[in-house]
Amino acid sequence: MTPARRKRLQHQLMPYVLTLVLLLLWEAINRLTHISSVILPAPSEIFGTLIREHAVITEHALHTFVTSMIGFGLGVVTGVLIGFATGISPAIYSGIYPLLVAFNAIPKVALLPLFVLWAGIGAVPAVLTALTLAFFPIAVNVATGLATIEPEMEDLMRSLGARRDEILIKVGIPRAMPFLFASLKIAISLAFVGTVISETVASNDGIGFLMMAASSRFDVPLVFAGLFVIAVMAVAAYGVCSLVEERVVHWAFHARG
Numbered sequence: 001m002t003p004a005r006r007k008r009l010q011h012q013l014m015p016y017v018l019t020l021v022l023l024l025l026w027e028a029i030n031r032l033t034h035i036s037s038v039i040l041p042a043p044s045e046i047f048g049t050l051i052r053e054h055a056v057i058t059e060h061a062l063h064t065f066v067t068s069m070i071g072f073g074l075g076v077v078t079g080v081l082i083g084f085a086t087g088i089s090p091a092i093y094s095g096i097y098p099l100l101v102a103f104n105a106i107p108k109v110a111l112l113p114l115f116v117l118w119a120g121i122g123a124v125p126a127v128l129t130a131l132t133l134a135f136f137p138i139a140v141n142v143a144t145g146l147a148t149i150e151p152e153m154e155d156l157m158r159s160l161g162a163r164r165d166e167i168l169i170k171v172g173i174p175r176a177m178p179f180l181f182a183s184l185k186i187a188i189s190l191a192f193v194g195t196v197i198s199e200t201v202a203s204n205d206g207i208g209f210l211m212m213a214a215s216s217r218f219d220v221p222l223v224f225a226g227l228f229v230i231a232v233m234a235v236a237a238y239g240v241c242s243l244v245e246e247r248v249v250h251w252a253f254h255a256r257g
Contacts, residue, residue: 041221046228049221057210061229064195064206067123068233071130072191076184079135083142087176088168093147097140104136108194109201116202126198126206133194134187141183145176181245188237192230 023043029035030042037045050057086096108129115125149172157167199208207226214222 038218038220041224045221046224049225050228053222053225057207057225057229060205060207060210060226061233063123064192064199064208064230065233067126067199067206068130068191068195068237071127071194072134072188072237074127074131075134075187075191076138078131079138079183079187080142080180082135083139083176084146086139086143087146087172090147093143097143100136100139103132108132109197112198112201115198121202121204123203123205125202126195129198130191130194133190137183137186137190138180141179142176145179146172149175177249178245181241181249185238185241185245188241189234192234192237196230 027043030040035042041049082096082100086093086100111132112125112129115128119125119128146168149167153171154167157171162170195206196208196211199206200212201208203209207230211223211226214220214226
């Protein structure tokens, strides 16, 4: 095994090793201090709950995953369209950007009553909450990628006879792609956050609803099991985005290296 490959393998294994160490430390502290499971259950108890309640957890996890992916997909479409419209013109950028910041500053929990009023209790408010959380980083990053084309590059393209639309297609869009994928990895996590927030308030399905129901009967191990499932789904989705990023914009990784 070459040194470069060994170093890459170490980097890949590091998150798993660190997670295992933290779980063992958590388990040891629980056993030594005898903390009640109502306060902080041990990892062994949480994993036991995952196995024992796997059918119910899987059903609610699937609902959360599908809802999050729908909200994320809509957020990608919305964010790319807004980001492209914002980035192609300095005037539009200066006009829309403050509105995006103002909208992002609104707590999404405060929008939930409106979503419930418009769509009722269920999956739709969760999709809308995931959408409102996911689209902002995408829109901002796409707009930034398009708006920060070097003037020298624009002058060079014009000297070669390129029109404004050709500059955007041949220079702006490739330049914005690393920004886009960086924002996708943020947005995919925010989509799960939005879905679970909505499910805790306005749904009868999903991991958020399951956690609220479990906490109402002081089943804390099930609450932590729900948290674990959410984390695993978000990390898996993040990993998929990273793999796609490496395939699509591999030239950006080579440039960094």
